[in-house]
Amino acid sequence: MRQVNDYLQLARRQGIDLNDFAGRARDAVLAQDRETLEVLGRDLFVHLAASLTEEYEAVLARSQELSGLVPTTTPEVELESCRASLAMGDLSGVQRRLRHLEEELGELEDRWATVQILVAECDLITETIRDLGGDPTPALGPLAEGRRLAREGDRAAAEPVLARATLALWSVLDPPFLQELARLRDAILRRREAGEDTTAAVGHLRELAEDLRHRNFAAAISAFRRLRAFADGRPPVAPRALDPSEVGTGT
Numbered sequence: 001m002r003q004v005n006d007y008l009q010l011a012r013r014q015g016i017d018l019n020d021f022a023g024r025a026r027d028a029v030l031a032q033d034r035e036t037l038e039v040l041g042r043d044l045f046v047h048l049a050a051s052l053t054e055e056y057e058a059v060l061a062r063s064q065e066l067s068g069l070v071p072t073t074t075p076e077v078e079l080e081s082c083r084a085s086l087a088m089g090d091l092s093g094v095q096r097r098l099r100h101l102e103e104e105l106g107e108l109e110d111r112w113a114t115v116q117i118l119v120a121e122c123d124l125i126t127e128t129i130r131d132l133g134g135d136p137t138p139a140l141g142p143l144a145e146g147r148r149l150a151r152e153g154d155r156a157a158a159e160p161v162l163a164r165a166t167l168a169l170w171s172v173l174d175p176p177f178l179q180e181l182a183r184l185r186d187a188i189l190r191r192r193e194a195g196e197d198t199t200a201a202v203g204h205l206r207e208l209a210e211d212l213r214h215r216n217f218a219a220a221i222s223a224f225r226r227l228r229a230f231a232d233g234r235p236p237v238a239p240r241a242l243d244p245s246e247v248g249t250g251t
Contacts, residue, residue, distance in 0.1 A: 004037055007044035010091055014051050045091070052094045056082055059101050066105065069119060070112045071153045075104050115150050118162035119143075121218045125169040128221050132176040139168035170217055180228070187231040201230045 056079075063075045078101045085093040109116070122143045129136040142165035149158035192198045204227035211220035 001037060004041050004044065006092070007041060007048060010048055010095055011044060011051075013095065014048065014055075016047055016051055045089070048091050049086070049089070052091060052098065053086065055098055056086065056094070059098060059105065062105050062109075063101075066108055066112070066116075069115060069147065069150050070108065070155075071151065072108065075101055075108070078104065112150070112155060114159050115146075115155060115162060117218075118159065118166060119147065119150075122146075122162065122165050122169055124218050124221055125166065125173055128224075129169065129173045129176070132173070132180055134172060134176045136169055136172055139165070139172045142168050166217060177224070181224075184228055184231040188227075191231070198230075201227060204230065 059082075060079060063072055063079060066072050067076070078097055082094055082097040082101065085091075085097060126136045126140070126143075142161055146158050146162035146165050149161060188198050188201045191201075204223050207223040208220055208227060211217075211223055
């Protein structure tokens with residue numbers, strides 16, 4: 001019964017629906033049914049283990065996403081301990097370590113949010129350059145340097161370098177981007193002349209202009225993709241994540 005109570009408490013903290021389990025536990029206690037309590041304990045263990053494993057996988061994914069950019073030594077040690085606790089069936093230990101890991105990762109994500117945003121923006125611009133038939137290599141040097149500084153834990157130095165990388169990559173993107181915008185404008189005009197409703201395209205153009213005015217390049221590319229999808233009559237293509245190995249060392 002103590003084991004079942006421990007599992008029930010863990011399950012409550014885990015947010016698992018206990019309506020069925022609690023009723024079965026009450027009935028088994030009233031009947032002094034040891035066999036039913038043992039079965040209930042096993043069922044609770046399985047549900048808890050599944051829930052904690054799912055949460056562990058989510059935390060692991062967050063840690064891996066960060067590890068490509070910044071030092072994550074402490075979370076990695078905690079993850080190893082958490083994995084060991086799962087293997088031993090120490091569910092309370094797993095839950096305790098997961099809560100600690102979530103706090104640590106939350107602090108890391110807050111501290112490195114600007115770096116993450118800048119790298120994601122650089123990756124998006126790089127992918128768009130390639131999508132439009134350009135070569136981003138000449139402007140990838142600052143991105144590689146910014147990534148290196150971030151991996152070494154030098155956030156203060158990494159942020160301005162990555163900001164310069166964004167501008168360098170946009171300077172490469174600008175000519176084919178403007179050329180493609182001209183093509184899209186002509187395509188939208190032809191559709192309007194054919195009697196189609198182009199209100200959505202006008203909205204995308206306004207968003208694009210506003211985003212560019214504020215140098216919000218990621219949002220500008222998103223509006224550009226929607227505009228191109230409308231003009232060409234096809235669904236927008238989601239940008240492919242750029243692998244760190246694709247980042248060159250050009251200047």
